[in-house]
Amino acid sequence: MKTRVKLTFPPHLIREPVIFTMAKKFDIMPNIRRARVTETVGEMILELEGLQENIDKGIESLRMRGIDVELVEGDIIE
Numbered sequence: 001m002k003t004r005v006k007l008t009f010p011p012h013l014i015r016e017p018v019i020f021t022m023a024k025k026f027d028i029m030p031n032i033r034r035a036r037v038t039e040t041v042g043e044m045i046l047e048l049e050g051l052q053e054n055i056d057k058g059i060e061s062l063r064m065r066g067i068d069v070e071l072v073e074g075d076i077i078e
Contacts, residue, residue, distance in 0.1 A: 001052045004033070004072040005059065009042030018065060019046070026050070026058040045072060 009018075014037060023030050028050040035044040048055050059069050 001050065001055060003048045003052075003055050003059075005046050005048060006070045006072050007042075007044045007046060007062065008068040008070075009037075009044075010066050011040050011042075013065060013067065014039070014042040018062065018067065019044075022058045022061055026054040026061070028054055028058045 019030050019032075022028065028048050031047040031049065033045045033047055037043075048058065050058075062069050
């Protein structure tokens with residue numbers, strides 16, 4: 001199963017390996033489709049692949065850390 005999401009990071013999490021940690025913990029393969037990171041802003045569009053239950057748990061874990069997660073539909077222009 002694949003799910004595309006847009007993540008918006010709070011400034012204090014920009015330098016943390018939250019995607020790696022989530023992917024490893026929930027057995028999800030992330031594919032970065034687009035990213036914009038500065039000292040104060042972190043935005044990323046990811047394609048998450050894995051079991052839907054694991055993806056749902058991974059998304060919830062990101063939200064619990066304070067990351068804004070929005071589902072993305074359609075094609076992503078690269």
